Amino acid sequence: MGKKIIKTNYRNLRDFDPLSFYKQKNNYNRIYFLLKYAILAPSTHNTQPWLFKIESENCKIFIDPNRLLPESDPENRDLYISLGCSVQNLVEAAKIYGIFKSVSFYPKSKNLVADIYFKNVLTNKKKLDKKSLVIIKAIKNRKNSRGFFINKNIDKIILNKLRHLSLSDVIQVDFINKAEKIKIIAELTSESILKMYGIKQFRKELSSWINNNLSKRREGIPGYSLKFSTLVSFFFPFITRNFNIGKLVAKLNYSSINSAPLICLLSTKNNTPEDWFKIGLLSEKIFIKCTQVGLSTSISVAALEVRSIRGLLKKKLGLMTNPQFIINIGYMKPNNFYTPRLLVKNKLIK
Numbered sequence: 001m002g003k004k005i006i007k008t009n010y011r012n013l014r015d016f017d018p019l020s021f022y023k024q025k026n027n028y029n030r031i032y033f034l035l036k037y038a039i040l041a042p043s044t045h046n047t048q049p050w051l052f053k054i055e056s057e058n059c060k061i062f063i064d065p066n067r068l069l070p071e072s073d074p075e076n077r078d079l080y081i082s083l084g085c086s087v088q089n090l091v092e093a094a095k096i097y098g099i100f101k102s103v104s105f106y107p108k109s110k111n112l113v114a115d116i117y118f119k120n121v122l123t124n125k126k127k128l129d130k131k132s133l134v135i136i137k138a139i140k141n142r143k144n145s146r147g148f149f150i151n152k153n154i155d156k157i158i159l160n161k162l163r164h165l166s167l168s169d170v171i172q173v174d175f176i177n178k179a180e181k182i183k184i185i186a187e188l189t190s191e192s193i194l195k196m197y198g199i200k201q202f203r204k205e206l207s208s209w210i211n212n213n214l215s216k217r218r219e220g221i222p223g224y225s226l227k228f229s230t231l232v233s234f235f236f237p238f239i240t241r242n243f244n245i246g247k248l249v250a251k252l253n254y255s256s257i258n259s260a261p262l263i264c265l266l267s268t269k270n271n272t273p274e275d276w277f278k279i280g281l282l283s284e285k286i287f288i289k290c291t292q293v294g295l296s297t298s299i300s301v302a303a304l305e306v307r308s309i310r311g312l313l314k315k316k317l318g319l320m321t322n323p324q325f326i327i328n329i330g331y332m333k334p335n336n337f338y339t340p341r342l343l344v345k346n347k348l349i350k
Helices: 018-023 027-038 077-096 131-143 156-165 177-196 200-207 232-241 246-258 273-292 308-316
Strands: 050-054 058-065 102-105 112-118 171-175 262-268 296-299 321-332
Touching: 018 027, 027 050, 027 058, 027 077, 027 131, 050 077, 050 273, 058 246, 077 102, 077 112, 077 131, 077 273, 077 321, 102 296, 131 273, 156 171, 171 177, 171 273, 177 200, 177 246, 177 262, 177 308, 200 232, 262 273, 273 296, 308 321
Parallel strands: none
Antiparallel strands: 050 058, 058 112, 102 112, 171 262, 262 321, 296 321
């Protein structure tokens, strides 16, 4: 019995009918509907650090101050990347329904991050075609996959599609498939994890975001998504908080990254919230495209969280820009382990 994994069914959050958008009779309800896509974005420790304010023809995105991670993300880089991912989902959805107008970013604001503007919210007559439904399915099915990749190379045609997404004058995107470079990333990730797990405050913060398999909590990381049995999931937060298990975690992460046939490394010239936000926008595009073509993705940014190791990564990979985000890409055995989400109504502010 102890080995059985019991998981809460959060799939139903992704089972809403896309055509229900057209049944919404006012601007507010239609924008509210689009936020069902925005909340499915990835975030560090699944903290879901976004808040939404719906206005007549726009939606403001704010930082939720209760979701900051001073130990895991002291610079707030991952925070802005997570927010960018959420905004990109909202933008993609608005484009699908033909009501997207523009996005504004507010680099000098303390909590307001972005404003998404819409057009013809009620009057637009665009219907969902086959291509739109494929994108919607990918937004719903995207997940952060954990574990080891299957020994299978990625077709050049698929790789070219990913490269086409990465055209940007701000973000440098490197698709790495050389074994020696992937090994460097795996080694430095392992080294960083060892350092971070040696810090009690980091372990305390991390453990507070890990939930047992039977938890009804709609934020954080459920044990089943880490592939823990129900029994182990009850003890793991206590173990993480009170014991340094860095060697074990580092070893598992090393093996996982080293098994990836492809790594996408995103970097920028500067280190600003706007750079990080744009990283999030592009990353979510990559996640969606990977999901469309049957690729699994996993996020591993530990090598970037320790400043000295981040500098070492930049040097060893010969980068001229600053590494900001790492996506491992490949094929994994399919699973239906989705992390929970707070409902849209729980993330709205007046």
